[in-house]
Amino acid sequence: MIGLSHYLIVSAILFSIGLAGVLRRRNLLMLFFATEVMLNAVNIAFAAISHYYNDLTGQMFAFFIIAIAASEVAVGLGILIVLYKKHGSLDLDDLANMRG
Amino acid sequence: MFEPIKVSMESLNLITLAPMLLAIAGGLVILVLDLINSKLHKSLYVMLTILILIVDFGATVGLNVNERGFFDVMLIDGISIISQLLIIVASILFTPLALTSKRFHEYSYPEFFALFLFMVAGFQFMVASDNLILIFVGLETSSLSLYTLIALHNRANSYEAAVKYFTMGALSAGFFAMGSAVVYALTGSIELYQVAQVLAARLGEHGLMLAILGSSVLLMAAFAFKLSLFPFHTWAPDVYEGASAPLAGYMSIVPKIAAFVVTIRIFGMYLDLGIEWVRDIIIILSVLTMTLANVMALVQEDVKRMLAYSSISHAGFIMAAIAFDTTEGTASIFLYYALFMFTNLGAFTMLWISRHKVRRFNARFDHPYEKFSGLIKIMPMGAVIMALFMLSLAGVPPFSVFWGKIYVMQAAVNAGYVWLAIVMGLNSAIAAYYYLKLVVYMFLKDPVKDVDTVYYNLSKPLMAVIGLATVATVGAIFYVQPLLSYLYYMISASGY
Amino acid sequence: MENLVYIALFAPFASSLFAALFGMSPKKQFVGIVASVLLGISLVASLMLAAYVYQTGNTIHVTMMDWISAGDLHIPFGFVVDQVSVTMMTVVTLVSTVVHIYSNGYMDHDKSFNRFFSYLSAFVFSMMVLVMSDNFAGLFIGWEGVGVCSWLLIGFWYHKPDVSREENPAISPSWAANEAFIMNRIADLGMLVGLFIIYWNVGSLQYDAVFASLPQMSGAILNAAALFLFIGAMGKSAQFPLHTWLTDAMEGPTPVSALIHAATMVTAGVFLVIRANPIFALTPEVSYFIAALGTFVAFFAASMALVNRDLKRIIAFSTLSQLGYMFAAAGLGAYWIALFHLAAHAFFKALLFLGAGNVMHAMDDELDIFKMGGLKKAMKWTYLYMGVASLALAGIPFFAGYFSKDAIIETAWNEGTLILWIILVVTAGMTAFYSFRQVFLTFEGDERYKTYGFHPHEMYKYVLIAMSPLAILAVIAGFFKEPFEHFVTQLLPEYEMSEHTEHLSWILGLIVLAFAVSGIALAYKKYYRGLKRDEKLESSWYYKMLANQYYIPNFYEEFISKPYAMISEAMWNKVDMKIVDATVDGIAKFLYKTGDGSRKMQTGNLSNYLNWMAVGAVMLLVVAALSAAVIG
């Protein structure tokens, strides 16, 4: 029987994968995907907990996260496109003009 | 079986939503105006924005203390009102900086002002709720707007800044969401007051502390990012540098006020529950932040970057106040920001008026120290005023930041953290060095040749802003008392 | 009478101010005259006061105004004219007046003529304050005042450059002046401590209050007070080991040497002991120490005088030696005899110095007696004066020194301090020898000065006349011994010889006389005919040691001055700059370095930033877990 803890473990694994992606990826686009993975991991958790408590709040939260993730992508991709136009690259390591 | 949902308008208490709605509506109006006539001058938008914010301010002032509204997700307590007021005032003060004598292209887009108003609304939502969803929505609304505004500055550095801020913001959003999920898992609620009740009831349970630890660390990481606390501060110098000076100044105040309010709500709750290690991590973060940011600021070559580190350090300084969990401590946060606001406004405005389209002094920086060399000879009043702001930031009495500092330190002493007060004092002394460095450049060095255009961007509105900032910085001693008693009243009314 | 007190006191002050008005202008003869007249007025006033005190036996006590009052301390400017102070006043004003008149002639060609009179009168004023004050603090004012005037006057010819010690043992007038001032300061610290002891045990610094409360004070405190006061006296009266400044002080103009470094200032130490006799009378150990030290110095100084070639230094050593005699007397309790010798010594020693001044004036400031000889032809009167003074100094009967010095030697016998007596007697012989060695080498024998191209001439007439009172007193002062004793013992304790001593006194006198006469005879034998250098003697170690003042100045230089300078240098370069300041700068540098180091985390690379965030989260977790574990 798949219980709450299973969902939570999946969520935690997904979150960790996302985090690892954020930390390791050099390509900005991949990095965005990684953050999406993290947010979706949270969504799984919320949905599962919501079910567990039989409470709708968690699902609501998940919906909001989906919405926000969508707008994040919108804004983020917009910035990325401009950046790509300017730089011609989405590699993180090229993006270190300001430091110190 | 299904009962019709009855929602009475009174119970919704929509007035609590009015301020944010006003700002959003204002933003929409600006967009519509642009649709009708796309040739309108930026000054119209600036003035419209200010007007909208003034109305917003009026609506906020009119709110009653300790009310809830809109299915109880809106929380209008004392700190929500004062923080909204501070946010709006700061927004009003920073808006006229668009009216430079030289044209900077982001301000020619009406979208800039619409986004600005949406951002303000987002911050207002953040502070006016104890519902984690609403906080998250407000946070993201404001952040996404802010990223865009930064990118609008249309320079290579701005994009870089926006991307860095955005990416790290996304990660912190992940942390926040995960943290909320853990809280939800623990308590079955995302309303902070219910969370507090549940936790209080279950606090003795075995293993609960571990979960609380996880949630609070995730949430703390999310807000430490927003508050630019060490080691989550790394974005701040780059973003300040990449953003335009007004936006950088704005970022040093408003998002932090909003984030502080949320931090107070969440971690104040933990502290009230008697979870002592929260206090420790707050203090450690605070000490690390103010010290390391200070020493890093010592070695900066660019004034704006130095001010970025200085803002980080100030944030660290104030962060400690949360750990005291006293009315004075909470009051000191708002007092500090209220006073800091004017000085920082002035300082960043001074940078803004000296901003050139091309870098004339240094290939990398817009505002290297050399640029201000001998400013006393070129524009004496400008130099004196800038020096006043620097001294204020350094905490020299009787300028505004001093009163904030002393109040935070008094709160520390009262809460029994005398050593922390001493650390704060010593940090202020270290900080004095880099502020003085600018004073030294302005007053004690000779001008670099061919610097006729230091006050390149100066215009009447900017002069007015600087004048206001100067008066507020110098005359702080005269309004600290009413400000303090108002803050005190509001904060104690909301039980902090 | 009060007015007389103020006249006596302030006439020199007025004189000083008057001369100071012209201090920077070229020589004005009237400045000297006015100064001399004002000093004369002071002398007359002092004499009138002396007569008054002598006749009525009353003392005059005036309080001018408050000086310092703080806490419980109240110090007024108060002056007292009693038997002791009036004696000192008379001696001081008399010698001063003579010296002032003398200086008109001596400083004739000096471009700083006016300035000289200003300093000289200022000195007299300070000296008067010193002797007349009714409290220790007032005495200290005068004490320091004479010190400063002495500094000014020794360094009067400040423009002279420093030379090596071989060329001039005093290096330069300004060097000598500083040496004198600093050495005196060392002693003054002792004196101050003495005052503090008195104040905190008595609650006042007034003489009468202090002396009245002596019986209630413990022996240890009295001893300490006496000892510290005497340390003060040692500096001013140039007692060993603080004696080197006195001979170097001869760099000053000769009238200064006569007035300050023979007749008045250097006797201030003796005066202090006499003035504070109630304290010293209660502290026999300290008193005995004083007597022993005085005796030692008497001998020690005389030994150095034996071989010296410098006209003025010889007299300076003799002064030192005679001061030793005075301290011996005072230490042995014969305060009035000490005072008597002080007065008598003032007359003949001033005369001796002024005579030396005449010689210098004649010899273009040459001081080496080996280069003189046979001056009697050119300087008959000076020869006479110096001869008389030397006779008095040697203690030849019926001259002043005979009465006073013999009394001291007799006292030493009377007290049963046989060793002191022997030393003092031997010293008397040495005194006679070096005095006449000097007189003979200067005035008698072959006229060596001719080979050096000098053209000696006698001093101005009026100067010689002005010196005459001193000469007369040097001869006759001794005859006033009885009335003097009667007069001052109204205030000072009586000192009577025991019957046994009384009985032997003529033998004792004869012994002393024998020593003195044989000293003169030896001098006559060796030097009357002229200078015969004895190479072997002069190259002997003891001759060299004496000629180099036992190498004490060299010792001071090597072991005090130089190390002090070296340590100071090290304190500055090593400690202050390298340790104290470097620590401060080090902290600043450390912070700066930390900044430089920590900014490296700001790589600009977004990936690193994100990693930092993760690190931060982990760090928070660790800290929170640790904290939770500790707190529980």
Place this chain on the structure above:
Amino acid sequence: MDNILSVLVFFPAIAALLGFVVNKESARVYGITVAAIEFLLSLWLWFSFDTANAGMQFVEMIPLIPDFGVNYYLGVDGISLFIIIMTTLMTLIGMVSMSIEKDVKNMIITLLFLEMTMVGVFVALDAIIFYLFWELSLVPMLYIIGAWGGPLRVYASIKFFLYTFMGSLVMLVGMLFVAYIYHSLTGVWSFAITDWYLLVLPVNYQLWLFAAFFLGFAIKVPMFPFHTWLPYAHGQAPTIGSVILAAVLLKMGTYGFVRFSLPMFPDASVMMITPIAVISIVMVVYTAMVAYAQKDMKQVIAYSSVSHMGIIMIGIFAMNGEGIGGSVFQMLSHGIVSGALFMLVGVIYDRRHTKLMSEFGGLASVMPKYALIFGVMLMASVGLPLTIGFVGEFLVLLGFYQFSPVMTILAGLSIIVGAVYMLSLFKKSFFGPVTKEENKKLTDLTPKETWSLVPLVAIVIWLGVYPKPILDPINKSVNAMLVFMDQKAVTQEAKDIIKVPHAATKTGEVK
């Protein structure tokens, strides 16, 4: 005129603001006029001061931040009165003698602001107002050193600022802590010193607070080993800067000890006598030796300041009327004398643009008037009786003797080592033949210089001969303070050591 203190504080400040409008050429006259009026006002203050009253006079109190206990609270007593007068006097004289050619107007405005802060420090009776003026005084001085100073001016000025700033921030924490205690005991926030005096603190609190205040004051004094900013500051500062710095700014530290540390923490003060005396003796002897090693005239005087401040410190901790009264008097004395000495060095620096003693020699022959005044000041500096320097030094040593004879003797070495470096300076510069060609044609004091120095000479002698008019009010307030400390002290040891003068017990005056 009850608000004369406010007038004294803000008159120069307002004048400074108006000074921005004054024409450059007239700025100097403007400054001198303002300073002269300020000086006359301070004399009027003295004139209307009730010498029979030991307490605070001309008290003004306006609430500023009542919720936080900060009031605009001013007053003077015998201790601060004369320091204020000295401040206005030295500012006036400094301005008259000023030889700066560059940016005179800026200098005048800066000096007037500085004067406000200096007067403010000495009249403030509210700790926060005190702190405000205390910190604010750093800014004009930073500018004076940094803008008109020598080659190392920036380093020197920043060092000066940061060092003192650091110390005073710790002191600020101390102040906040006292306020906290006051609040927790009375339920009222107050930073008024007179309120704080009433607090009877346990000994351990006293010690900690003493330490906090000590750091702030000690750096300002400056006490060994916190003194190294001073030689740099003096060495680089222009003459006027050194004059004000030595005469007034250093006094803030010692004044702080008298105003805060002693009455507020009597037991801690008594317990700290020995350590402080040891430090002070080190200051006296060590810095005097360092002074002797200097090659630069100004550095000699700079280090001599440290040495003299050591004497003042010892006097303050003598815990009796003689010592504390003497200390306060010595503050005035040192202000006048060191100010004058710095002016004198400035005179020669203006002519030769060097301060190295090796460059001179024989100045007495070339500049007799200069040598005369230098000589008088030198004698005052070494503490010759009948000059102003003696009275204070004598009283201090006398006072401290009661506590420890041995340490008094060690401190008394001051009169020897002081003479050593001063006389050596005088000999090197003024005596001997005129060796350097440049020195042969030096002109003696100009009328401007003469007229700024002669009043100081007059004061040096007047107060040396007749210090009573100043010593009496000082004494009165000091006695009252001692009575008060004695009553307040918690431990018997402290009560034993604090000596209340008989004069004070007789009249039974209590503040």
